Amino acid sequence: xxxxxxxxxxxxxxxxxxxxxxxxxxxxxxxxxxxxxxxxxxxxxxxxxxxxxxxxxxxxxxxxxxxxxxxxxxxxxxxxxxxxxxxxxxxxxxxxxxx
Amino acid sequence: xxxxxxxxxxxxxxxxxxxxxxxxxxxxxxxxxxxxxxxxxxxxxxxxxxxxxxxxxxxxxxxxxxxxxxxxxxxxxxxxxxxxxxxxxxxxxxxxxxxxxxxxxxxxxxxxxxxxxxxxxxxxxxxxxxxxxxxxxxxxxxxxxxxxxxxxxxxxxxxxxxxx
Amino acid sequence: xxxxxxxxxxxxxxxxxxxxxxxxxxxxxxxxxxxxxxxxxxxxxxxxxxxxxxxxxxxxxxxxxxxxxxxxxxxxxxxxxxxxxxxxxxxxxxxxxxxxxxxxxxxxxxxxxxxxxxxxxxxxxxxxxxxxxxxxxxxxxxxxxxxxxxxxxxxxxxxxxxxxxxxxxxxxxxxxxxxxxxxxxxxxxxxxxxxxxxxxxxxxxxxxxxxxxxxxxxxxxxxxxxxxxxxxxxxxxxxxxxxxxxxxxxxxxxxxxxxxxxxxxxxxxxxxxxxxxxxxxxxxxxxxxxxxxxxxxxxxxxxxxxxxxxxxxxxxxxxxxxxxxxxxxxxxxxxxxxxxxxxxxxxxxxxxxxxxxxxxxxxxxxxxxxxxxxxxxxxxxxxxxxxxxxxxxxxxxxxxxxxxxxxxxxxxxxxxxxxxxxxxxxxxxxxxxxxxxxxxxxxxxxxxxxxxxxxxxxxxxxxxxxxxxxxxxxxxxxxxxxxxxxxxxxxxxxxxxxxxxxxxxxxxxxxxxxxxxxxxxxxxxxxxxxxxxxxxxxxxxxxxxxxxxxxxxxxxxxxxxxxxxxxxxxxxxxxxxxxxxxxxxxxxxxxxxxxxxxxxxxxxxxxxxxxxxxxxxxxxxxxxxxxxxxxxxxx
Numbered sequence: 001x002x003x004x005x006x007x008x009x010x011x012x013x014x015x016x017x018x019x020x021x022x023x024x025x026x027x028x029x030x031x032x033x034x035x036x037x038x039x040x041x042x043x044x045x046x047x048x049x050x051x052x053x054x055x056x057x058x059x060x061x062x063x064x065x066x067x068x069x070x071x072x073x074x075x076x077x078x079x080x081x082x083x084x085x086x087x088x089x090x091x092x093x094x095x096x097x098x099x
Numbered sequence: 100x101x102x103x104x105x106x107x108x109x110x111x112x113x114x115x116x117x118x119x120x121x122x123x124x125x126x127x128x129x130x131x132x133x134x135x136x137x138x139x140x141x142x143x144x145x146x147x148x149x150x151x152x153x154x155x156x157x158x159x160x161x162x163x164x165x166x167x168x169x170x171x172x173x174x175x176x177x178x179x180x181x182x183x184x185x186x187x188x189x190x191x192x193x194x195x196x197x198x199x200x201x202x203x204x205x206x207x208x209x210x211x212x213x214x215x216x217x218x219x220x221x222x223x224x225x226x227x228x229x230x231x232x233x234x235x236x237x238x239x240x241x242x243x244x245x246x247x248x249x250x251x252x253x254x255x256x257x258x259x260x261x262x263x
Numbered sequence: 264x265x266x267x268x269x270x271x272x273x274x275x276x277x278x279x280x281x282x283x284x285x286x287x288x289x290x291x292x293x294x295x296x297x298x299x300x301x302x303x304x305x306x307x308x309x310x311x312x313x314x315x316x317x318x319x320x321x322x323x324x325x326x327x328x329x330x331x332x333x334x335x336x337x338x339x340x341x342x343x344x345x346x347x348x349x350x351x352x353x354x355x356x357x358x359x360x361x362x363x364x365x366x367x368x369x370x371x372x373x374x375x376x377x378x379x380x381x382x383x384x385x386x387x388x389x390x391x392x393x394x395x396x397x398x399x400x401x402x403x404x405x406x407x408x409x410x411x412x413x414x415x416x417x418x419x420x421x422x423x424x425x426x427x428x429x430x431x432x433x434x435x436x437x438x439x440x441x442x443x444x445x446x447x448x449x450x451x452x453x454x455x456x457x458x459x460x461x462x463x464x465x466x467x468x469x470x471x472x473x474x475x476x477x478x479x480x481x482x483x484x485x486x487x488x489x490x491x492x493x494x495x496x497x498x499x500x501x502x503x504x505x506x507x508x509x510x511x512x513x514x515x516x517x518x519x520x521x522x523x524x525x526x527x528x529x530x531x532x533x534x535x536x537x538x539x540x541x542x543x544x545x546x547x548x549x550x551x552x553x554x555x556x557x558x559x560x561x562x563x564x565x566x567x568x569x570x571x572x573x574x575x576x577x578x579x580x581x582x583x584x585x586x587x588x589x590x591x592x593x594x595x596x597x598x599x600x601x602x603x604x605x606x607x608x609x610x611x612x613x614x615x616x617x618x619x620x621x622x623x624x625x626x627x628x629x630x631x632x633x634x635x636x637x638x639x640x641x642x643x644x645x646x647x648x649x650x651x652x653x654x655x656x657x658x659x660x661x662x663x664x665x666x667x668x669x670x671x672x673x674x675x676x677x678x679x680x681x682x683x684x685x686x687x688x689x690x691x692x693x694x695x696x697x698x699x700x701x702x703x704x705x706x707x708x709x710x711x712x713x714x715x716x717x718x719x720x721x722x723x724x725x726x727x728x729x730x731x732x733x734x735x736x737x738x739x740x741x742x743x744x745x746x747x748x749x750x751x752x753x754x755x756x757x758x759x760x761x762x763x764x765x766x767x768x769x770x771x772x773x774x775x776x777x778x779x780x781x782x783x784x785x786x787x788x789x790x791x792x793x794x795x796x797x798x799x800x801x802x803x804x805x806x807x808x809x810x811x812x813x814x815x816x817x818x819x820x821x822x823x824x825x826x827x828x829x830x831x832x833x834x835x836x837x838x839x840x841x842x843x844x845x846x847x848x849x850x851x852x853x854x855x856x857x858x859x860x861x862x863x864x865x866x867x868x869x870x871x872x873x874x875x876x877x878x879x880x881x882x883x884x885x886x887x888x889x890x891x892x893x894x895x896x897x898x
Contacts, residue, residue: 006146011203011207039136061143069162070240097871098871202889
């Protein structure tokens with residue numbers, strides 16, 4: 001199997017994640033889109049690591065996974081706080097930062 | 100055999116991703132995401148990183164997605180009654196995303212078309228790297244984890260006690 | 264074991280910390296006990312180490328005890344380490360012993376003062392810094408002690424800071440010292456550049472290497488600049504008379520016995536360097552003797568009890584530098600020690616009189632105090648005899664050693680200046696004795712009724728010091744066999760060879776000094792006791808000279824005219840009006856206006872919508888990709 005097919009798959013997933021970020025308005029779905037993009041990037045890293053026989057890539061992928069887990073934990077906790085505050089999770093209605 | 104598996108995972112991953120962003124209900128999106136992550140584990144396996152593939156299933160598809168499902172269930176987000184989009188530039192954003200995709204595609208096709216994979220890994224090598232050269236980052240992630248744990252706990256607990 | 268020498272410094276630090284942190288819960292008595300006790304312990308420790316050192320005398324004459332590396336920066340290393348040799352031990356012994364007596368005296372003197380605890384905290388800090396200064400094994404650590412004692416001096420001069428003149432005097436002392444310290448610092452840097460280390464041993468060992476004589480001269484003069492600042496030599500002497508604003512025990516400890524002698528100590532310590540440069544030695548002697556004479560003349564006319572003593576201190580320090588410059592470092596240190604005893608005693612006596620007369624300092628309003636203060640008078644007379652150089656009191660032997668060295672090195676002409684100064688010294692000090700203690704009473708009746716002898720806490724240290732003012736001179740008898748101090752210090756300090764003055768010469772010089780001193784005591788007796796009307800005729804005939812002297816040669820005024828006034832003018836007209844108001848304020852305000860103006864427009868970008876931020880990220884990514892595309896296709 002040629003390497004660049006994997007890359008293409010990861011690219012497609014990444015772009016889907018990105019587009020999802022624009023068309024969805026639910027915070028939880030947005031977080032899922034972020035996860036999609038993260039995984040796509042992870043896959044790309046893995047592919048390049050395999051190509052150059054770079055074993056550290058696997059270690060870094062593992063580290064990325066742990067960091068992603070921490071990120072999700074904090075992100076979801078934040079979501080609970082947001083939900084308590086607004087009683088919804090629609091991102092278009094959260095414009096407190098408007099300058 | 101290998102290319103068959105690859106095409107199977109590829110179709111599942113892309114279709115699942117589309118399902119993630121197309122579903123109106125968050126719980127379906129989460130379930131689709133689990134499928135995508137599992138197919139990613141399949142890619143890792145195909146690339147020879149069986150350990151990472153296992154971790155992907157356990158950590159991502161197992162632990163992290165459980166969190167998602169819990170939160171969705173906890174907040175009771177049953178329907179996706181989202182208000183309509185008002186922004187015109189939103190189409191432009193999608194166009195830009197596709198443009199980036201096209202550029203990356205071009206790069207991949209021109210640079211990596213003829214490259215063939217070679218894979219040879221066993222778990223011993225990873226552990227040597229992870230607990231040798233990268234032991235400090237590895238330990239640091241555990242501290243990060245602890246911090247995330249405490250932070251998440253504090254945030255989700257809210258101001259309850261302090262106000263009493 | 265030798266690392267424990269650090270205890271000498273640790274004890275005052277402990278006393279300081281106890282008084283600082285729990286002192287507010289202790290009674291005055293206990294604060295005093297802790298402060299005095301800590302210094303007594305460090306004095307004991309010094310004695311113990313001196314004995315140990317004597318019995319375990321190392322072949323190279325000194326021991327280094329490094330605690331740790333304090334500064335490490337590339338090849339620049341400064342240790343936190345002590346050097347134990349006879350010079351540092353003798354100095355530490357003098358400092359801690361005199362310091363202990365003055366601590367005890369202070370308990371009596373400061374008993375009523377509201378700042379009692381603060382006073383003892385400063386005093387203990389001073390002891391710690393001073394001991395660090397003398398024990399340090401490198402210039403870096405010495406400089407820490409050097410600056411530390413400067414700080415304590417500032418704090419204690421301005422101790423009664425609610426008094427305007429006291430806080431001004433503190434600032435003056437600090438700033439004048441800074442000028443000197445700047446020179447010292449430059450000297451240190453130059454030493455590092457040339458010798459690669461600040462450690463005394465290393466510098467001395469590298470001395471033999473080829474270093475241009477101009478550079479040695481430069482180092483010597485820069486270090487001497489620091490010494491002159493600290494030891495109040497001309498032209499940096501102006502701060503010391505003003506420093507008398509502080510409490511009198513402080514004047515005794517810091518501005519007479521210990522801190523001001525740090526300059527002499529440092530020059531002696533670096534004696535091996537000064538020996539390499541005859542010009543530097545000449546300058547040191549020149550400045551020293553000039554200052555000695557110059558300050559003595561001012562002391563003759565001043566009417567302020569403590570200021571006379573301050574000028575006397577400057578003058579005696581001048582003597583010490585003259586000795587250093589003549590290569591007689593041993594004599595300088597010897598005079599330093601004897602001076603510490605009798606000058607501390609003189610200041611204590613003045614404090615005792617002030618205490619009795621309600622803070623009166625003008626000697627014209629004193630007289631006949633002996634009737635009420637027998638012990639103060641007695642000890643003061645002993646100290647006066649010592650400073651005048653009357654046989655067999657301490658000052659005689661040390662002053663004689665200095666004058667003999669000057670005679671030998673620079674010949675009779677320079678020596679005469681020294682002799683004249685010695686005569687003036689005897690005159691002004693006995694002027695004080697007669698004016699204050701023996702002449703007819705000019706004190707106001709009301710004050711007189713309250714006058715009383717000081718409490719035992721003040722008198723007993725004075726008695727001990729009086730005893731030492733008599734006997735301390737015998738450690739340095741001018742005969743080789745009996746000269747203990749020279750035998751000890753010659754192991755550390757450079758000794759000029761072939762300087763032995765023949766016994767006959769020595770005795771003749773002694774007799775001249777003695778005769779001069781006795782003559783001027785007689786003169787003082789005539790003027791201030793028998794025929795006071797002589798004085799008025801004398802004043803009338805030398806009115807101009809008197810005017811110059813009483814105004815301290817207008818040095819303060821000259822400094823004001825040539826340094827302070829132009830500085831003030833430039834600061835006000837140029838730095839303030841143009842640089843500060845126009846340029847700095849203008850540019851700061853301008854920047855603020857610009858940011859506010861742009862912010863007003865830029866804030867519209869912040870829509871608060873998360874997705875618009877994501878959009879911005881996407882645009883950014885796109886631009887980066889476009890840039891790389893463009894780059895690849897171009898190249």
